Amino acid sequence: MIEYVYENNIDDRVLARADRVLSGGGLVAFPTDSSWAIGGSVDSREAIEKLKKLKGGVRNYTISMICQDISQMSDVAKIDTPHFKLIKRLTPGAYVFVLPARNRVEKIINMKRMEIGLRMADSPIPKALVQKHGAPIFSITACRDMNNKDWWDYEFAEENLFESGWELEDIEGVEMVIDTGEAQPKHLTTVIRLTEDEPEIIREGSGPLP
Numbered sequence: 001m002i003e004y005v006y007e008n009n010i011d012d013r014v015l016a017r018a019d020r021v022l023s024g025g026g027l028v029a030f031p032t033d034s035s036w037a038i039g040g041s042v043d044s045r046e047a048i049e050k051l052k053k054l055k056g057g058v059r060n061y062t063i064s065m066i067c068q069d070i071s072q073m074s075d076v077a078k079i080d081t082p083h084f085k086l087i088k089r090l091t092p093g094a095y096v097f098v099l100p101a102r103n104r105v106e107k108i109i110n111m112k113r114m115e116i117g118l119r120m121a122d123s124p125i126p127k128a129l130v131q132k133h134g135a136p137i138f139s140i141t142a143c144r145d146m147n148n149k150d151w152w153d154y155e156f157a158e159e160n161l162f163e164s165g166w167e168l169e170d171i172e173g174v175e176m177v178i179d180t181g182e183a184q185p186k187h188l189t190t191v192i193r194l195t196e197d198e199p200e201i202i203r204e205g206s207g208p209l210p
Contacts, residue, residue: 002165002177007124015132018176022133026175027051029142029168032066033123034094034187034206035161036142036168039066042135050173051140064096064117065136066126072136073118076102083194086210092122094207098193115195125178141188142168161186 003014018028022039025046029038038054040047042065051063067073070087077099079087087097101116119139121127130137143160162168163186165179190207193200201209 001175002169002179004179004181005125007180007182010124010128012132014178015128018129018178019132021175022047022129022137025050027171027173028129028176028178029165029171029174030125030129030178031123031165031180031182031184032094032121032126033092034121034185034189036165036184037066037126037139038142038168038171038174039126039129039137039139041133042138048138051138054171054173055140064119064139066119066121066130066139067136068127068130069120072130073097073099073120076136077116077118078102079194082197083199086192086194086199087120090207090210091120092127093120094122094187094189094205095119096189096191098191098195098202100195115193117191119189125180129178142171161188 003017005011005014021028022041025044027038027040027047027050029036040051065076070084070091073079079099096117096119098115098117101114142162145160163183165177168174168177187206188203190205190209191202193202
């Protein structure tokens with residue numbers, strides 16, 4: 001089901017329906033400041049398993065959360081002072097920060113995962129979704145062949161990413177697509193690992209390098 005919205009004047013009824021989908025263990029697709037994303041509730045085991053399945057089990061993939069602010073990021077990950085300053089400087093924006101996960105995150109994901117990717121998108125729709133849901137949303141990048149390791153490479157973004165919302169309707173588990181009706185840029189985020197003293201650039205994407 002596609003729900004069309006105005007990006008800067010999102011119908012609260014659409015957000016309420018999206019929240020019901022998330023709370024019921026369903027997946028919602030939505031545009032971000034980089035590409036289309038698919039999200040599920042952090043409180044739903046069913047949603048997490050659906051996202052894992054789309055990513056082929058996520059054995060070599062660090063699953064990410066979209067957060068509303070740095071305070072929410074700090075609830076799920078350990079952020080030291082220098083890294084806090086860097087995140088504050090770069091957010092909101094097209095970045096994923098890989099950080100040491102707090103113990104409760106491993107229990108939520110049901111995986112031995114010491115790292116978590118955190119994202120604060122510079123886009124009204126994911127911000128509004130997280131705010132409406134009242135918690136971070138697990139998120140993966142929507143792409144044509146999610147089991148293909150090359151989707152993660154920026155070189156292949158143009159051919160692997162989606163442009164229009166209707167293209168996501170048949171993705172398994174997606175119950176709702178929130179769409180502005182505009183073509184979505186085919187960009188990937190810049191991924192920065194902040195688990196050591198010095199930041200490590202994992203992938204250079206649309207977010208300018210710090």
